[in-house]
Amino acid sequence: MSGVGIFIMAFLVGGFICVIGQLMFDLTKLTPAHVMTILVVAGAVLEGFGLYDPLVRFAGAGATVPITSFGNALVHGAMAEAKQYGILGLITGIFEVTSAGISSAIIFGFLSAAVFRPRG
Amino acid sequence: MSVRMGEEQKQYQEFLKSRQPAKHWLKNSIRAFFAGGIICLIGQGIQETFVHFYHMSEQMAGNPTVAILIFLSALFTGIGVYDVFARYAGAGSAVPVTGFANAIASAALEHKSEGYITGIGTNMFKVAGPVIVYGVVAAFFVGLVRYVFTNF
Numbered sequence: 001m002s003g004v005g006i007f008i009m010a011f012l013v014g015g016f017i018c019v020i021g022q023l024m025f026d027l028t029k030l031t032p033a034h035v036m037t038i039l040v041v042a043g044a045v046l047e048g049f050g051l052y053d054p055l056v057r058f059a060g061a062g063a064t065v066p067i068t069s070f071g072n073a074l075v076h077g078a079m080a081e082a083k084q085y086g087i088l089g090l091i092t093g094i095f096e097v098t099s100a101g102i103s104s105a106i107i108f109g110f111l112s113a114a115v116f117r118p119r120g
Numbered sequence: 121m122s123v124r125m126g127e128e129q130k131q132y133q134e135f136l137k138s139r140q141p142a143k144h145w146l147k148n149s150i151r152a153f154f155a156g157g158i159i160c161l162i163g164q165g166i167q168e169t170f171v172h173f174y175h176m177s178e179q180m181a182g183n184p185t186v187a188i189l190i191f192l193s194a195l196f197t198g199i200g201v202y203d204v205f206a207r208y209a210g211a212g213s214a215v216p217v218t219g220f221a222n223a224i225a226s227a228a229l230e231h232k233s234e235g236y237i238t239g240i241g242t243n244m245f246k247v248a249g250p251v252i253v254y255g256v257v258a259a260f261f262v263g264l265v266r267y268v269f270t271n272f
Contacts, residue, residue, distance in 0.1 A: 004149050014160025015153035020218065022152035022210035026145035032214050032223070033247050039215060040255040047196070048262035061163035064182050065189065065216045066156070066250065074259030075266075082267050090263045094256055100183035100251070104219045106244070108194035113228035113240050116198035 006060045013055070013062030034069055043071030073097040155205070155212025163189055186217055193218035197225040219271075223247040258261050 019038075024035045052072040056063040060092045063069060074094050081093025095102065159182035168186050169177050196202040206213040213219055224244055231243035245252070 006227065007161060009158040010160045010164040014163075015212070016159030018152040018156025018212045018215045019149045021156075021215040022149045023145065026148055032219075033250050035211070036214065036223075036248075037250045037254045040251050041258040044255060044258040044262050048266060052209055060178075061167055061185065062157075062160045064167075064185070065160045065163040065218075067215055067217060070217070070220070071249070071255050071258060074255050075262050078259050078263035079266060082263060087264075087267060090260055090267065092258055094263075097183070101186045101217060101220075104187040104190045105194075105224050105248070108191050108229050109221060109224035109244060110226040110240065112194040112198035113232050113244075114130055114236075116200075116229060118229045118232055119200050 009059040010062035010065075012064055013028060015057035015062075017062075017066040039066070039068045040071040043068030044075050045071070047072040047075040070098060070101065074099075151208060152210045152212035152215075155209030156215055157212075159189070159212070159218055189216070189218050190221040193221035194225040197222045198229065202226075220248055220251060227252040 021035050021039060023031050025032070025040070030038070042050060046055075047069070052063065052069070056069070056072075057065070074097070077093040077096030077098065078090045081089030081096060083089070085092065149266045163185055165184045167178070167181045170176045170184055171178060174181075176184075196205070202213065202218075203226065206219075206222065213222070222226060224247075227246045227248070228240045231239040233239060234243075
């Protein structure tokens with residue numbers, strides 16, 4: 001999908017995934033850590049069935065920005081390396097795609113804590 | 121042990137209930153929908169910028185897009201804006217990748233007073249850690265199952 005359509009789909013699909021998270025907050029006693037963990041595992045399992053990639057093609061950032069895409073990307077990296085190097089690739093490839101997210105979260109998280117003062 | 125509730129206790133229970141905030145799950149969901157949708161919309165905008173001005177493929181543009189969103193989230197967490205936004209947006213702020221970065225940055229900030237190693241270093245992944253642990257474990261087994269199915 002391209003043009004304006006992809007923006008609309010990104011908004012709708014991204015918003016919808018957040019509603020799923022919100023309902024888990026409000027209707028169960030799960031903590032944010034639980035909800036985020038469940039969503040990541042759900043993303044990994046969905047990609048296990050080959051369902052997450054079509055969603056990315058359909059919704060763009062609506063599928064790649066929510067944390068579910070982290071699970072999807074972990075599976076992706078593992079599968080790509082496993083295809084190339086055999087079963088050990090599952091281990092070596094897991095962080096292949098998600099490296100950008102984790103590295104930048106650590107670096108910018110650290111810098112944020114180093115520069116700013118905690119409040120409250 | 122059974123507790124018999126007298127008329128007064130019953131009234132008190134009802135009074136308590138009336139004083140507790142009702143669960144505004146519908147309102148919260150609408151807020152989460154718009155907030156999360158807008159973050160994804162911004163992500164789409166950043167991604168399109170990489171595609172059109174830096175001539176990246178859609179897939180290549182995904183990683184720098186996430187990195188920029190994480191940078192913005194860590195910055196807004198540092199100046200205290202993200203937490204205000206989170207109070208309004210609920211899961212709309214927690215579910216996007218910006219929420220992951222916010223969990224890391226705010227845990228690091230919160231424990232800054234305990235020092236760089238035992239404070240920031242130890243506590244950074246207090247909330248975000250489980251996401252990585254179970255994401256990796258799940259991805260390993262999902263990958264293993266798919267590997268077995270495609271190769272044997």
